[in-house]
Amino acid sequence: MFVEYKGMTGMLKITILALVLTATGKLRNAADAKAPPAPGCANETTAQNKFQLFWREHKKVWTVNSTVIFYNCEWEEANITESGLASITHFYTYNIETGRAAITHIDAYNMIKFNWTFHKSDMMLSKREDGVIKRRLVYQNKTCAVFWDEITRRDAKSKSKPFKKGRLYRLVVDDSSETEVSDECKKRYDKARGHLQSYMIYRQECKNNSTKSSQ
Numbered sequence: 001m002f003v004e005y006k007g008m009t010g011m012l013k014i015t016i017l018a019l020v021l022t023a024t025g026k027l028r029n030a031a032d033a034k035a036p037p038a039p040g041c042a043n044e045t046t047a048q049n050k051f052q053l054f055w056r057e058h059k060k061v062w063t064v065n066s067t068v069i070f071y072n073c074e075w076e077e078a079n080i081t082e083s084g085l086a087s088i089t090h091f092y093t094y095n096i097e098t099g100r101a102a103i104t105h106i107d108a109y110n111m112i113k114f115n116w117t118f119h120k121s122d123m124m125l126s127k128r129e130d131g132v133i134k135r136r137l138v139y140q141n142k143t144c145a146v147f148w149d150e151i152t153r154r155d156a157k158s159k160s161k162p163f164k165k166g167r168l169y170r171l172v173v174d175d176s177s178e179t180e181v182s183d184e185c186k187k188r189y190d191k192a193r194g195h196l197q198s199y200m201i202y203r204q205e206c207k208n209n210s211t212k213s214s215q
Helices: 009-033 049-057 181-193 207-215
Strands: 059-064 071-081 083-095 103-119 123-128 131-140 143-152 168-174
Touching: 049 071, 049 103, 049 131, 071 207, 103 131, 103 143, 131 181, 143 181, 168 181
Parallel strands: none
Antiparallel strands: 059 071, 059 168, 071 083, 083 103, 103 123, 123 131, 131 143, 143 168
């Protein structure tokens, strides 16, 4: 674009042209910056959540060790959904003899259903009536995994702020691994739980009882 006035010199023409070209370039750069990247571009986020990848390879896992001892013979089954993950945690509770720590026999079978949404790259969230559970995958390989749960509880009758309970750690193995745990998985679990007490959750009769509960 040229703008010419009578009496202007050729130098003025060149100056106006330079200003017009500079403004055009700035507008073009601004438009390019605002435009979304095309699919497949290098800066597009394509990484998947680690739990999503984990549950594509595993359908059923057993809890071998945990920092929680409210139950025994815990196993989890899950399916990936359009919105996240649908899982069922199965577990047995035990009768304990009065005044003694010895477990006598399996008392009752229970199950809890969870609906999870994937969060960031290595977490899931499950909203419950009494709060939210955040689960993070600390370590995994083909046969085992280590993760923690952090529960934020809310009292519907109270106006006080929600409060967090301590993290609960678990070491789980795939159903096909016969509960054999690799040394690396044990190390990662011990490092993650730190000073927290660890309990043996899996027992020899667990798989037999899980078969009975599914019948």
